[in-house]
Amino acid sequence: MNWQPPSAPPGPDPSAPSVPWETPGAGPAARPKRRLARVAVIGVPVVLVGAGVATSLSLAGGGASPASTPDAAVRALLDSAQQGDLLGVLGTLEPSERDALEAGITQTTSQLQRLQVLSSDADLSDISGLTLGFSNIRTSTAFLTPQRAAVTITSGTASSHIDPSQLPLGSFTRSVAGSALAKTKAANSSSGVSTGNDVIVTVQENGSWYVSLGYTVAEDAARASGQTAPPASSSIPAVGSETADDAIRSLIQSAANLDVAGVIKLTPPGEMAALHDYAPLFLAQADNALSNVRSKLSVSITKLDLADVPDGSGSELVTIRGIAFRATYEQYTVTYDGSCLDISDASDPSNDQHFCPRASDLNSALSSLPAAIQPIVNDLKNLHPKEGLVALEENGQWYFDPVRTVFTDLDNLLGALSIKDMNDIASLVKQAQSGSLSSTLGG
Amino acid sequence: MVNRLPAQGDPARTLLFAGGPHHVLGDHPARGEGLLRAKLPDWICCGAAALACLVDAFLPWMRSGSIERNGYQLLASGQHAGLLAGTGARALTVAAYLLPSLAAATLAALCGGRPAAARVLAALTGAVLAVGAVLATSKLHSGLLFGPFLGLGLGGLTVLTAVTRALTTRSQR
Numbered sequence: 287m288n289w290q291p292p293s294a295p296p297g298p299d300p301s302a303p304s305v306p307w308e309t310p311g312a313g314p315a316a317r318p319k320r321r322l323a324r325v326a327v328i329g330v331p332v333v334l335v336g337a338g339v340a341t342s343l344s345l346a347g348g349g350a351s352p353a354s355t356p357d358a359a360v361r362a363l364l365d366s367a368q369q370g371d372l373l374g375v376l377g378t379l380e381p382s383e384r385d386a387l388e389a390g391i392t393q394t395t396s397q398l399q400r401l402q403v404l405s406s407d408a409d410l411s412d413i414s415g416l417t418l419g420f421s422n423i424r425t426s427t428a429f430l431t432p433q434r435a436a437v438t439i440t441s442g443t444a445s446s447h448i449d450p451s452q453l454p455l456g457s458f459t460r461s462v463a464g465s466a467l468a469k470t471k472a473a474n475s476s477s478g479v480s481t482g483n484d485v486i487v488t489v490q491e492n493g494s495w496y497v498s499l500g501y502t503v504a505e506d507a508a509r510a511s512g513q514t515a516p517p518a519s520s521s522i523p524a525v526g527s528e529t530a531d532d533a534i535r536s537l538i539q540s541a542a543n544l545d546v547a548g549v550i551k552l553t554p555p556g557e558m559a560a561l562h563d564y565a566p567l568f569l570a571q572a573d574n575a576l577s578n579v580r581s582k583l584s585v586s587i588t589k590l591d592l593a594d595v596p597d598g599s600g601s602e603l604v605t606i607r608g609i610a611f612r613a614t615y616e617q618y619t620v621t622y623d624g625s626c627l628d629i630s631d632a633s634d635p636s637n638d639q640h641f642c643p644r645a646s647d648l649n650s651a652l653s654s655l656p657a658a659i660q661p662i663v664n665d666l667k668n669l670h671p672k673e674g675l676v677a678l679e680e681n682g683q684w685y686f687d688p689v690r691t692v693f694t695d696l697d698n699l700l701g702a703l704s705i706k707d708m709n710d711i712a713s714l715v716k717q718a719q720s721g722s723l724s725s726t727l728g729g
Numbered sequence: 730m731v732n733r734l735p736a737q738g739d740p741a742r743t744l745l746f747a748g749g750p751h752h753v754l755g756d757h758p759a760r761g762e763g764l765l766r767a768k769l770p771d772w773i774c775c776g777a778a779a780l781a782c783l784v785d786a787f788l789p790w791m792r793s794g795s796i797e798r799n800g801y802q803l804l805a806s807g808q809h810a811g812l813l814a815g816t817g818a819r820a821l822t823v824a825a826y827l828l829p830s831l832a833a834a835t836l837a838a839l840c841g842g843r844p845a846a847a848r849v850l851a852a853l854t855g856a857v858l859a860v861g862a863v864l865a866t867s868k869l870h871s872g873l874l875f876g877p878f879l880g881l882g883l884g885g886l887t888v889l890t891a892v893t894r895a896l897t898t899r900s901q902r
Binding site: 327328330331332334335337338339341342345346352366369370371372373374376377381384385388392396409410411412599 | 791792793794795796798801803806807809810811812814826827828829830831832833834836837838840841870871872
């Protein structure tokens with residue numbers, strides 16, 4: 287057997303033709319496909335970006351459509367109220383009025399929840415136990431000015447369902463009014479709705495129509511007294527101040543001078559536009575009524591020490607840290623130096639009086655109260671809510687804001703109360719209900 | 730013996746080897762397979778995440794009364810009700826309206842073989858959604874639905890994964 291060299295291991299045959307990477311359609315016939323691929327690779331991103339931009343534009347241009355007519359604004363308000371949609375209701379209100387109300391209502395609701403007047407799960411967006419419904423509403427519109435229109439609800443049906451047991455009331459309210467609430471059954475009501483001679487006034491701002499609470503109150507008051515809206519030319523112009531302090535100083539000075547027009551001028555031109563426009567209807571009467579007093583009364587503010595607390599939303603709470611004044615009325619002169627009050631009578635100096643309240647006077651007054659309510663009054667007298675006047679900045683000028691002042695002071699007052707204070711008040715009310723308080727006071 | 734690759738112009742090839750025209754149209758197999766492994770995480774971390782952020786904006790965010798609103802309806806109502814005052818809120822409003830464009834641009838960047846740009850765009854998309862969700866949860870005291878909470882998670886996760894992906898890719902280089 288002859289030796290033979292081993293056979294070559296299997297492997298690539300150098301002489302064999304190489305196997306190409308087959309790319310189907312790589313030949314000349316595939317050129318249109320390749321072109322298509324290039325187009326797709328460039329086209330897909332372009333289409334994607336185009337679709338994205340189109341969606342962005344569509345979303346930015348759409349959204350909650352503002353009311354394009356006065357009637358639409360009123361219907362939107364009723365629809366939102368019917369659906370319990372607070373956000374929708376806010377969207378239908380005149381912007382500056384809404385801004386003034388919104389924060390105040392939210393803050394007050396929070397305080398009432400904390401004090402257990404409302405339940406902790408009370409939700410303004412979904413008030414349990416209360417349902418409203420409006421159907422077949424027909425309206426008519428009368429334009430008062432090109433930017434202001436009065437909408438009258440001529441016919442329709444309003445229905446409501448109230449279930450006191452489901453209302454979001456807290457333990458304080460239920461303890462005070464529990465028996466009355468227990469007696470009241472759930473009730474459904476339905477009736478025709480018509481505003482009659484009253485109207486809902488809408489105003490146009492930036493092309494949209496909004497319901498104005500201020501103009502509605504003013505217009506209805508004017509109609510009730512048989513008057514019509516005064517011409518725009520007679521509107522009281524707003525006069526702002528450079529600082530919040532200045533606005534409040536001017537307000538206090540105008541009030542001291544019994545200058546009603548001066549006070550109105552210091553209110554914000556946007557939020558209180560209705561007051562500025564309708565004030566001519568009552569200003570003359572008010573001036574006449576005050577003129578007699580004004581001729582005899584003179585007040586001069588001798589010291590006014592103010593402190594500002596910015597709230598971060600374009601308004602400031604201005605508190606009065608110290609005030610002194612001198613007032614004369616006929617033969618009497620009243621002087622207050624910040625701590626003591628002097629009353630002098632020019633015609634009879636023997637009538638002169640000097641009041642200088644001290645803590646001991648207050649304590650002795652407290653001790654004279656019935657024992658049952660002494661601890662309650664003692665607790666309440668220690669409350670020191672931060673009360674003041676709110677100044678609002680509009681268009682770079684500061685004005686006195688009466689609506690925010692009411693809400694801020696209410697919020698501060700409620701904020702100073704504790705659950706214990708509320709329990710004290712509840713026990714006072716219960717004593718009054720049971721008759722034991724009157725016998726205690728009488729005793 | 731024939732090694733098959735998806736044909737030139739085959740959509741599957743475009744999607745699998747999403748590395749841009751120079752990769753898609755190239756003929757080197759190893760490079761194509763590498764791209765498949767490398768780019769899939771980008772598609773998940775950036776593309777899918779950005780798309781999820783966009784979808785979340787259309788989920789229910791708030792109930793007011795009997796009305797449920799998605800993120801954009803809430804934004805529009807908030808604007809209309811004057812809840813979005815201030816420069817920051819206005820900037821966020823504009824950014825929120827740009828969200829679909831950002832998500833689409835993220836996908837386009839991935840298709841076009843620009844993973845770095847896709848990561849930046851995805852992070853922006855996530856950030857816009859997350860900030861919007863934070864604003865919604867802080868401003869609205871009641872009626873919140875799952876949209877903003879999911880948005881907070883999705884937005885945060887998108888930013889995190891996009892940034893992580895960018896960092897790991899850089900360190901691999």
